[in-house]
Amino acid sequence: MRLISRLNPAEGVGDFWAYIRRPQPYRWPILGLSMLMTGTLLFWVLQERYYLPPERPQVTYITTFAPGRTDEEIIASNIANEARKDALAAEQAERDEIRREIYRTFGRAAGMDVEKIEREAAAERAREEAAEKARREALIGESIAEPAE
Template identity: 60%
Template sequence: MRILKRLNPIPGVRDFWSEFSRPNEYRWPVLVVSLLITGTLFYSFTSEKTYIPPAAPEVTYITSFDPDRTDEEIMASNIANQQRKDALAARQQQREELRKELYRELGRASGLDVDRMEAEIEADRESGEPSGAPSLSENPRADTAE
């Protein structure tokens, strides 16, 4: 029962009424402003905004093939497409070989041992470890803090 004596609101209400009933020219404007602030806060917390969900988009499918194709027509178009892909891959491989050969000639003209470098690259590919990257023991700056 002791806690009810501490939380009793009656003395607080009596104190408020004694202060409010005294003649003061600011009591009504202060009361109106405080009620407006409180009402605005309650309204902003309790108002709920409801949005209409957007309409589902219309999907238009574009077909580039005749839906009534026969299996033979499908196989023929697949074979033609595979031949185009193979020709494109062969041309790409030729371009890569030409590029490699140009770099080999540039390396030989610069005085590099291109054959040894290619052998090292092939050995690295087979072992899975890059030998060109320096290890920590070979790096002179590895011991110094930056």
């Protein structure tokens, strides 16, 4: 009960009213200014803002294929693309082999053991591929396309 008697708002209101009733030259301007500042702050904090939803974007689709293609045309296009891709991969493999042969010749001229270097590089590639496969399996688990062993 002692705490409630200490928190009596009637005494505080009475003290405020006695202070306001005293004749002071600046009491009304100070009261008006304090009410104006409090009101301005409350107005600024409590006002609502309405944000309109963003305008829907206008999507323009760029197509490289005719929209009315038949399934046979799609299959023929896919076969032609695969043949082009295989030809490019064969050309790249040929260029890679020429480059490796140049490096082998240069390595032999420099006195290096080229066969040992190639074995080490093949072993390193195999380790990296195994690590990549293990990482992928850990991420996605067993694939539907690959049957369980």
